[in-house]
Amino acid sequence: MESIDFAVLGTGGIGRRTLEVSQHKDGLDAVAACDRHGVAIDHDGLDVEELLDATEGNIAGDGRGDTDSEPLTDGGVRHDDETAASASDVKQHGEDAGVVASKQAEPTDAPIDDVVAASDAFDAVLIALPNLEHDFIPRIADRFADANYEGVLIDVLKRSRVIDMLDVRADRFEDSGITFVCGAGATPGFLTGAAALAAQSFVEVESVDIWWGVGLKSGYEDNRGTVREDIAHLDGYDVETARDLSEEEIEEIVDDHNGVLEFHDMEHADDVLLERAGICDAEDVSVGGVLDLRNDEKPTTTTVEVTGTTFDGETGTNTFELDDDTSMAANVNGPALGYLQRAVERNRAGDYGVYGPAELMPGF
Amino acid sequence: MESIDFAVLGTGGIGRRTLEVSQHKDGLDAVAACDRHGVAIDHDGLDVEELLDATEGNIAGDGRGDTDSEPLTDGGVRHDDETAASASDVKQHGEDAGVVASKQAEPTDAPIDDVVAASDAFDAVLIALPNLEHDFIPRIADRFADANYEGVLIDVLKRSRVIDMLDVRADRFEDSGITFVCGAGATPGFLTGAAALAAQSFVEVESVDIWWGVGLKSGYEDNRGTVREDIAHLDGYDVETARDLSEEEIEEIVDDHNGVLEFHDMEHADDVLLERAGICDAEDVSVGGVLDLRNDEKPTTTTVEVTGTTFDGETGTNTFELDDDTSMAANVNGPALGYLQRAVERNRAGDYGVYGPAELMPGF
Numbered sequence: 001m002e003s004i005d006f007a008v009l010g011t012g013g014i015g016r017r018t019l020e021v022s023q024h025k026d027g028l029d030a031v032a033a034c035d036r037h038g039v040a041i042d043h044d045g046l047d048v049e050e051l052l053d054a055t056e057g058n059i060a061g062d063g064r065g066d067t068d069s070e071p072l073t074d075g076g077v078r079h080d081d082e083t084a085a086s087a088s089d090v091k092q093h094g095e096d097a098g099v100v101a102s103k104q105a106e107p108t109d110a111p112i113d114d115v116v117a118a119s120d121a122f123d124a125v126l127i128a129l130p131n132l133e134h135d136f137i138p139r140i141a142d143r144f145a146d147a148n149y150e151g152v153l154i155d156v157l158k159r160s161r162v163i164d165m166l167d168v169r170a171d172r173f174e175d176s177g178i179t180f181v182c183g184a185g186a187t188p189g190f191l192t193g194a195a196a197l198a199a200q201s202f203v204e205v206e207s208v209d210i211w212w213g214v215g216l217k218s219g220y221e222d223n224r225g226t227v228r229e230d231i232a233h234l235d236g237y238d239v240e241t242a243r244d245l246s247e248e249e250i251e252e253i254v255d256d257h258n259g260v261l262e263f264h265d266m267e268h269a270d271d272v273l274l275e276r277a278g279i280c281d282a283e284d285v286s287v288g289g290v291l292d293l294r295n296d297e298k299p300t301t302t303t304v305e306v307t308g309t310t311f312d313g314e315t316g317t318n319t320f321e322l323d324d325d326t327s328m329a330a331n332v333n334g335p336a337l338g339y340l341q342r343a344v345e346r347n348r349a350g351d352y353g354v355y356g357p358a359e360l361m362p363g364f
Numbered sequence: 365m366e367s368i369d370f371a372v373l374g375t376g377g378i379g380r381r382t383l384e385v386s387q388h389k390d391g392l393d394a395v396a397a398c399d400r401h402g403v404a405i406d407h408d409g410l411d412v413e414e415l416l417d418a419t420e421g422n423i424a425g426d427g428r429g430d431t432d433s434e435p436l437t438d439g440g441v442r443h444d445d446e447t448a449a450s451a452s453d454v455k456q457h458g459e460d461a462g463v464v465a466s467k468q469a470e471p472t473d474a475p476i477d478d479v480v481a482a483s484d485a486f487d488a489v490l491i492a493l494p495n496l497e498h499d500f501i502p503r504i505a506d507r508f509a510d511a512n513y514e515g516v517l518i519d520v521l522k523r524s525r526v527i528d529m530l531d532v533r534a535d536r537f538e539d540s541g542i543t544f545v546c547g548a549g550a551t552p553g554f555l556t557g558a559a560a561l562a563a564q565s566f567v568e569v570e571s572v573d574i575w576w577g578v579g580l581k582s583g584y585e586d587n588r589g590t591v592r593e594d595i596a597h598l599d600g601y602d603v604e605t606a607r608d609l610s611e612e613e614i615e616e617i618v619d620d621h622n623g624v625l626e627f628h629d630m631e632h633a634d635d636v637l638l639e640r641a642g643i644c645d646a647e648d649v650s651v652g653g654v655l656d657l658r659n660d661e662k663p664t665t666t667t668v669e670v671t672g673t674t675f676d677g678e679t680g681t682n683t684f685e686l687d688d689d690t691s692m693a694a695n696v697n698g699p700a701l702g703y704l705q706r707a708v709e710r711n712r713a714g715d716y717g718v719y720g721p722a723e724l725m726p727g728f
Binding site: 017020021024025026027028190193194197198199200201202203204278310311312314315316317318319320321322323324325326327329330331333334335337338339340341342345346348349350351357360361362363364 | 381384385388389390391392554557558561562563564565566567568642674675676678679680681682683684685686687688689690691693694695697698699701702703704705706709710712713714715721724725726727728
């Protein structure tokens with residue numbers, strides 16, 4: 001297929017790492033990147049190495065696909081949402097941290113607008129921005145639709161309700177020519193894709209069990225947002241109560257659990273995305289895992305188990321297992337770019353609207 | 365996406381089972397099927413149940429994707445190749461066995477030509493014919509190209525040299541508008557797809573190890589061709605010497621191994637297909653397995669192990685494992701139809717030529 005020119009909104013942890021991983025992919029050229037204060041656009045392809053070197057110190061986030069929870073690494077947006085904006089100062093570990101430190105970048109106070117203005121030439125845009133408010137990324141998508149952008153938008157979110165908000169916009173996306181792929185990071189992305197593949201032996205899927213392990217000792221400081229989000233999945237908490245916790249209260253909860261948080265029956269987008277791909281009903285999907293904040297080793301092995309019935313009446317369980325040494329960052333960025341490539345194909349085929357990663361896998 | 369109308373060439377084991385499995389898939393309508401003596405075409409969708417019921421007894425093959433080795437279940441072709449034709453009598457277990465036993469079918473002495481003539485209306489054609497001569501399926505493809513067919517052709521072969529023959533035809537396919545996907549059954553199809561997905565954690569893949577188990581007691585009689593083909597992979601044999609073995613000599617080899625044949629470093633298309641998908645070099649792929657002719661239980665678990673290096677410098681092995689209770693037939697037909705759906709998308713995007721299943725997975 002023809003090569004793909006893509007842009008990255010946000011150069012926090014996920015954005016930067018995606019740019020890094022894209023250098024290993026054939027036929028995939030990063031042509032734009034932006035953060036809160038600057039934008040770098042080169043239609044012949046960015047010098048990714050220079051950009052990453054110049055902006056070192058701008059990394060944060062555990063890469064779990066949880067852009068939601070990186071308020072301190074906002075890739076940078078000029079938007080109306082002051083709550084979000086005020087929480088979005090770029091980290092300043094290095095001198096001139098942020099994309100403007102790159103000689104390829106220009107300062108701007110409207111980075112997203114600048115990218116939208118140049119989007120005619122893009123095949124895909126990876127949205128690696130924090131989704132502080134539920135509708136933040138959907139509203140970013142609106143700006144591309146308003147500009148009649150024809151191409152792929154892809155995010156690495158994991159909140160089910162954001163998917164609903166995107167669905168509401170399906171008609172606008174179709175009018176514009178946008179193929180929006182949501183949740184294309186590690187989870188739901190990689191793991192629902194594995195479930196979709198594992199389902200291929202079966203004509204009927206009974207259950208999908210997703211179980212993840214994350215070790216986050218060295219990344220804890222940078223990932224307090226993720227921890228807060230995860231606490232929302234613990235018994236007795238939800239998104240709202242977790243949001244209201246003070247830092248001290250969170251520390252206390254973590255201490256109470258000796259640094260190891262175990263989750264069962266998480267409300268995760270995996271279920272919704274597998275249902276829309278026709279694999280099984282959302283209620284047949286269970287998601288859980290263990291987050292260890294005091295070790296970098298994964299406390300448990302990330303696995304996907306798909307149980308189903310074959311056309312010849314047998315019942316079995318196919319299994320996909322990630323090596324404990326693959327970091328969640330590695331499991332976000334590779335799949336995100338891998339799905340991006342297939343999404344561009346779908347876009348070129350004229351299939352617009354909202355899709356989950358599992359829908360880009362062999363059909364079920 | 366729009367629904368997909370597909371045809372099946374051949375109603376031997378693989379063809380019939382594919383029709384059966386297609387009934388479980390949404391947006392996939394079987395509109396044509398043929399064998400040696402007849403053709404059934406209904407652009408509104410075949411009554412698959414009636415067709416399968418009427419032609420019961422026409423099943424053979426272990427479904428391992430090895431259409432190569434089903435000379436007795438030739439889906440039926442009128443061709444110039446007399447060697448093939450003479451070996452291709454339809455099995456006659458039932459009365460009027462063969463597709464003409466269905467009230468939807470018409471007798472014909474040119475079934476492929478009839479399907480080609482109607483192919484304007486097809487999105488995809490699954491070729492489930494025996495590839496007695498290496499170039500048999502490529503020559504079938506030629507007939508579609510000659511008719512300027514625009515759509516997908518997909519097979520479940522496993523012979524590397526057939527892929528080369530298809531590659532030679534890539535320009536013709538492009539001129540016609542054909543997207544040819546080769547080897548989309550269990551192996552190489554399903555398992556190379558799993559390798560392509562498992563590779564997503566890595567930026568560099570060091571090795572792919574594919575290990576399969578097949579238990580074939582009850583299917584032995586119907587799969588002598590498969591056994592012969594597999595013997596070609598044993599030490600001291602090749603495709604040519606295996607072809608010259610008498611039935612008695614094959615029995616003797618099987619007896620010598622107590623019915624259990626173990627294969628290492630098989631010359632399989634998996635390596636070629638993973639290399640063309642950019643996953644790794646062909647030489648980094650190893651394929652082996654165990655075929656038990658005296659038990660139906662799998663003698664070993666089918667696994668795919670992908671070892672690679674992550675962007676952050678870790679080395680790990682991701683693993684995909686099929687349940688022992690999933691038959692090879694189940695692992696051929698689901699994936700074949702799953703890939704067919706994605707291939708149609710690629711075709712609609714205007715990407716023509718020759719592809720392997722791994723190229724339909726998230727890009728690496």
